[in-house]
Amino acid sequence: MNVVPERLTAKDYATDQEVRWCPGCGDYAILKAVQKTMADLQASRDRTVFVSGIGCAARFPYYMETYGFHTIHGRAPAIATGIKLANPSLDVWVVGGDGDMLSIGGNHLLHALRRNVDLQILIFNNEIYGLTKGQYSPTSRVGTRSPSTPQGSVDLPVSALAFALGCGARFIGRSIDTEQKHLPEVLKRAHGYRGAALVEILQNCIVYNDGVFADITESDVADDRQLYLEPGQPMLFGKNREKGIRLNRETLSLEVVTVGQNGITAADVLVHDEKNKMIAHMLALMEPPEFPVALGVIYCAPEVQSYETGLLAQVTEAKAKGAADLNKILRSGHTWKV
Amino acid sequence: MNVVPERLTAKDYATDQEVRWCPGCGDYAILKAVQKTMADLQASRDRTVFVSGIGCAARFPYYMETYGFHTIHGRAPAIATGIKLANPSLDVWVVGGDGDMLSIGGNHLLHALRRNVDLQILIFNNEIYGLTKGQYSPTSRVGTRSPSTPQGSVDLPVSALAFALGCGARFIGRSIDTEQKHLPEVLKRAHGYRGAALVEILQNCIVYNDGVFADITESDVADDRQLYLEPGQPMLFGKNREKGIRLNRETLSLEVVTVGQNGITAADVLVHDEKNKMIAHMLALMEPPEFPVALGVIYCAPEVQSYETGLLAQVTEAKAKGAADLNKILRSGHTWKV
Amino acid sequence: MVPPTAVAEASRPRHEIDSVVVRFAGDSGDGMQVTGSQFTLTSALAGNDFATFPDFPAEIRAPVGTTFGVSSFQINFGSQRIETAGDSLDVLVAMNPAALKVELKNLRVGGTIIADVGQFNDRNVKKAGFVANPLEDGSLEKYRVIKIDISALTMEAVKNSGLSKRDGLRCKNFWTLGLIYWMYGRDRAPTVEWLNKRFGAKRPELATANIAAMNAGHAFGETAEMSGEMTAFTVRPAEIAAGVYRTISGGEALAYGLVAGSQLAGLNIMFGSYPITPASPLLHILAGLKQFGVTTFQAEDEIAAVCAAIGGSYAGQLGITSSSGPGIALKMEAIGLAISTELPLVIVNSQRAGPSTGMPTKTEQSDLYQAVFGRNADAPLVVLASRSPSDCFETAVEAVRLATKYMTPVMLLTDGYIANAAEPWLIPDLAKLKPFRVRFRTEAEGFHPFLRDPKTLARVWATPGTPGLQHRIGGIEKAYDSGHISYEAGNHQKMTDTRKAKIDGIGNDIPEQGIEEGERTGDLAVVGWGSTYGPINRAVYTMRQKGLKVSHIHLRHIWPLPRNLGDLLKGFRRVLVPEMNTGQLVTVLRSQYLVAAEGLNKVNGQPFKISEIEHAIRTRLEH
Amino acid sequence: MVPPTAVAEASRPRHEIDSVVVRFAGDSGDGMQVTGSQFTLTSALAGNDFATFPDFPAEIRAPVGTTFGVSSFQINFGSQRIETAGDSLDVLVAMNPAALKVELKNLRVGGTIIADVGQFNDRNVKKAGFVANPLEDGSLEKYRVIKIDISALTMEAVKNSGLSKRDGLRCKNFWTLGLIYWMYGRDRAPTVEWLNKRFGAKRPELATANIAAMNAGHAFGETAEMSGEMTAFTVRPAEIAAGVYRTISGGEALAYGLVAGSQLAGLNIMFGSYPITPASPLLHILAGLKQFGVTTFQAEDEIAAVCAAIGGSYAGQLGITSSSGPGIALKMEAIGLAISTELPLVIVNSQRAGPSTGMPTKTEQSDLYQAVFGRNADAPLVVLASRSPSDCFETAVEAVRLATKYMTPVMLLTDGYIANAAEPWLIPDLAKLKPFRVRFRTEAEGFHPFLRDPKTLARVWATPGTPGLQHRIGGIEKAYDSGHISYEAGNHQKMTDTRKAKIDGIGNDIPEQGIEEGERTGDLAVVGWGSTYGPINRAVYTMRQKGLKVSHIHLRHIWPLPRNLGDLLKGFRRVLVPEMNTGQLVTVLRSQYLVAAEGLNKVNGQPFKISEIEHAIRTRLEH
């Protein structure tokens, strides 16, 4: 007789806590997508941990019926590293906003990526500080007027994904809050990657930055501004998938082309190779209006040993060298009797 | 009658303080090169400021007869930003080790670069923590044995320059401590760049990491392991400049070729274009033994408004809007008389 | 423009009262803060004294109708001197069941509830956690309950405005404000003006609709129907010092005080900060004052913020940074650098409830330890505390004076209550403030960077760019006689002693401690600091009326302490220290003066009530 | 192997003495630390009691011959109980003029200087800052000066070793060691063994040469030529408790203590740290103890280090982090998180001279304020201090016990002196230590994350991976009854009170404060903490011999304080608190007990001398 395993549904990953984001916030959609992802993965609720910093995004763990740690601003990657080192069998997700991860938390993100700790790191990028009421963030575009920049911001924004690649990230992906089919797929890929996997999620802050991604997400432009990457598939987009991305191999830059126009054929369109870091760089930096935004798994390097695996192997190795007898160690070396 | 201006020599930029690095430390050579740079530039001693964090490298300001601020570990870019904002007419140099800048100071470096503050930032990379006696650093190669990693380090190092590009740096260069001709040239280019200019200097720590760059600097390998970049010039190296770098435009990767072999001609060799960010990425990541190390100005984007220029323009703009009368402001809006 | 409602005033008899406490409570989206500040403004213009207490939810916008999404604004106004926002409410405006649920406990028995019955539907009632509709089930019989379908009346009032239903309903706060204006005989004109200014240019229909709603609410009060239930009151103008007044919040007063201080010092400001509740308003306000030579830098984190400020001071501007508890903790290492290099620096700490993230929107006074003691090594600095929104101005000027005169970091403590509350302020004439211009060192002769003023012990301030003075400073110990790095034992002792003596010496440059209320000796001294000023002062006043020998001492200078404080305290039989923490100032006073001071501690995120302090005084003096 | 020199012992008459203080001083590159530790080892094997004080320059390797490049190692050994490294030197070994210049002030009048005349050339003499050669100009006539061309004699001794001139000359420290071994009748065998082990495998010629140099130095002592000038001494074994001994440094004792504690608790260790002087040794040593389930993580900075430790504790290991003052300051915000989430955490603070970077290689006790008070909000934790290298072991075990039993951060204070010094240690039998195994929560029934043990008030520890216990924690205030986020006023009061009560309650779980030396009442209590133990104890002992009614009280538990301490202090007429800071413990004692404790403060980077404390005791009791 076969025992039919009890299947958990997305709802089983929701806590009984009232969700406290502003009505209409993009975070609701992300929550839904993550709960769906969990159900798709049939993730163990008690072996999964969500770790976050501070911010609207960082409230996330309270709504996941798993283990959760809402820590302090910017430090989630460091705390998650400690969790993973202490118990590598846990499935650890890190969640934070663009401020949490790229402003105060930039250094920890850098080192978690560089070290290749086996984490799924999600940045909810709304290009604003939501929780503290709307100041501009390191991803805000030049000229952003906010309470702290009444005349508009002057500093150049950082690209979460280009930054990650510069840090040595081996997996980067991107999706959009409301993309309830696409987002879970990207999250599952990230989950499957052994090593640090970073996913940027474009998220609408309805209160302080409403419509900042309208030029990408509004239904009338979406087709022309969203490029869904598939490994091994040509980079086509547009209503009728008539547009494509071509690599200009002379200038080493990307161009938007229309298949069938000016002699462009399907063969001219770049085929997505997740392992090509240089292309990944260019894809990460594509921006409207000139380009569509690249979505999906942009870069996925071959897996190498993750940090905690390497470090804990040293512990195992040390243990293998003989019983750990502290009494004996204390008495080794030069001792004398009185 | 012409007044002959008094020319300052390199010595005029030396303080009376005894230099306190280990005998043979690469920092001496860098000091010499910087003093020479100052003399070449005829830099004003009282308008120049050297700001550093903590570490052997960070002792640097004490030896420069300019203004100097030896601050705290990792924070020099942030302090330098404040200095530049308070007095943009100062010429501000930031100096730090690989630990200072890329470990504890990574976040400040990220944001100084992203904001494009007009600073010259020098990283003395010895791939080790010198001052604290030899622990491995974020640039140490995998397997580095150090007091804190007796079994060898397991984490992947970060590349200072790839990181910088990911952060949005618009000028990156590289040289070697002992290259007394080349280093001042790179420094002068950095100095001339209005915006954040990052220079990585490979530096030998004779005590804790002696010879870590021997595979690049030893005289028997130097020709084959050092690629000196010149804008508009082909990337040639080797004893007789017979080797070159070719771009494989299919895989988007670089290759070492020998001119005259296998049908390779001079035309196949890549010509250095300082403005090409993608090539810069690839150059920054070239490593022996497969590749020579790229030296010189690797990337130099067209100048854009630097951060302090933009921010201070807002102050000027605000001032231009009328006399700043606080008494008046206090009395504006709703007031009432009792 | 003729005030649209000027005719209606005084058409019915009004009861005269001394003071009233009103609290507007509703959903976060109901505009309670705007309502409150408009009411504050008109109270000011009516010549009342007042104090306010805005109380926000932690969430940006919590789901509609929940208790944790309730936002409220309390005002205490009167013809007498008002010290606090009031212990208990006379009038509670409840825009929905959740607001009633949360705030009812603060209403005095017999107090008035004005409820929008239009929002008391089953769903909302349940969401608020009531089992039955409290307006119906008799549970409110201790109060006067005025039930009005404000929602419906508002919709009616704005029906011709062309607004959508949603936008129209949003005007209900102005309908309510109109009603309350009628209750207290207020002039609507300033609010009309404000609405026109706010919406006039871009969305004039919003101005029109809100004005219509306000007028309708006002008219509703006027009409006979309610006369049985509602009473109209007159609150006479308070007797307050003559002069020009305005309302001011703590954030504004701080910003203006810092700018005024910088002008008195002859410096520009380099302000580095990172947003955090409740400290952000200072960043926002200063960002709008750039015309005064203020550069505001939103840094990547608190460490960079303080470091940029230090860099600014090093380069010859006035470095200022600001944050709240957790952010201040992050700045401590860098503050040590400013102490070691003896650079001026003002650090504003808007305290909030902790530990850790705690309750960001709730007030607390628990960073005194951190301010006085919270750094590695012997690292003394100056600590000041402001007692009220308007007092922030003076305290800020004093902070700048001490920082620049003594080349030292100064920590200025304020709190969430002060930062958000507003009060009337007799606007000072800045021309009358005494300047304390900074003199930068320019003479090369005899210069070294740690040369000191023999009297203040302040070191010279020589900024990069000064010809011939190039030098190096840093966080390593410096030789007393040259400023060079020194590891010499005796030198470190001397420098440590000097750093301490410099700060201790400031005790001679600050006013002697005075008494706020009462005699210089007596049975009980109530010693406070910061935002507890109001309730302590009022409680001491009242208890003195009852014949108790109690006095109120309130500290602005927390470190160093005023030189006469020890003697002053010895003149009292007992010393009581009310604090919104578990007992921090009391530790300092006991250690400094060996007086058996005892704490009165409240750590629930709410300001003290006058009655709590009265009670404590009484029990202390009845034993 | 037969000890190569066993024959030579006792061939000449020896003076017997009780104790001697020797200081080896030379250039950083001269190997003084190795020399010192070898001498320490043989002193231990000879049965002496001893204490050592290594004193490093700040620079890694300063230029040869400079005063700031002098490295020295002081040892006090004897047949009596040794408490400190010694106030003044009996013998100063000066390998070059700079060493003489720097250390001469510590030599007692009549003391012996052994100088390598081979290094007293004009250049070196000038570099050290002498105008003339001090060995020649009669300036040393208050001392016994023994001039030996150690350099030349070493070169002679190693001439057949095949070493380069440079490497050969490097053996001069072992030549000198050989001479000193002769002076005090020491066995060379252990050093021979050590040299063979150190160099034997890779560079046997170095072992051979150094042994040859040592033997030559020893033989030099033996030979007649020097007999007029040099005396050989015997220092008898000290009377010390029976058992097996070893030498131990503070760093080692800490590491072993933490591992022992983790074993008693039944936990693995997650150690996160970032290098900093003088805290790094703990990182280095623990990195070599991975077989005990210790994971060492060199983080990107101190914040990440403590955060990783917190993550480790959250996941069910013992989170430990370690740093020195400036790094500890950076950790404070995160420590607040551990306080708020009530997770166990051990924070080791190896104090150094400040403020800011200060003097990293010099010792100080100035982080007590930071430990007790240095965080935002009301955020109490446990503070312990160890008094000596070996005491670090016990203190570390106690830190782990309290952290895990009470689910709280514990700050363990040590200092640069303790971290680097070494002393003999009666090795404990770990099997005899009482285990305090942690019980993780596994029952789902009735679980919530802030359930408390009614007695200790510790919350349950439920780690991710436990079936059915999934829950969320964080730094926002939590409801007492559910652990959910709560902004409720009364709840915050209750939680604040509970956090305080939990820590205060630990006062009942720690030993009553005892007396180290003297009676329980008297004229003067000298109260110390940390590394001042030695000089205080010896001074009190001596003054008691002279009939003064003085007692020594030494605190291990700084917060909470032992429950009987207040009463104890009241039994003394006066209380004196020697500290290497400007008066930090004294502030705490005064505030807690209102005792008129006074400070004896020394802040010059050097430990107290016994005589300084004796003097202070005398002046206090003569008034």
Ligand SMILES: Cc1ncc(C[n+]2csc(CCOP(=O)(O)OP(=O)(O)O)c2C)c(N)n1
């Ligand atoms: C140490 C510290 N500094 C500052 C804050 C205040 N703070 C909380 S969240 C936040 C930024 C929020 O922005 P983001 O991370 O983008 O998240 P969002 O709210 O937009 O989701 C800030 C500055 C804090 N809680 N702690």
Ligand SMILES: Cc1ncc(C[n+]2csc(CCOP(=O)(O)OP(=O)(O)O)c2C)c(N)n1
């Ligand atoms: C806050 C703080 N943490 C740690 C240290 C200790 N520390 C000083 S320098 C340094 C790293 C030195 O390495 P690097 O920056 O590479 O400079 P190098 O000495 O190699 O030139 C460390 C960890 C410190 N001074 N302050």
Ligand code: SF4
């Ligand atoms: S402020 Fe913005 S990001 Fe935060 S909950 Fe509201 S809509 Fe979402």
Ligand code: SF4
């Ligand atoms: S330790 Fe290394 S980097 Fe530091 S001064 Fe010595 S040689 Fe140079």
Ligand SMILES: [Mg+2]
């Ligand atoms: Mg955001």
Ligand SMILES: [Mg+2]
């Ligand atoms: Mg380095």
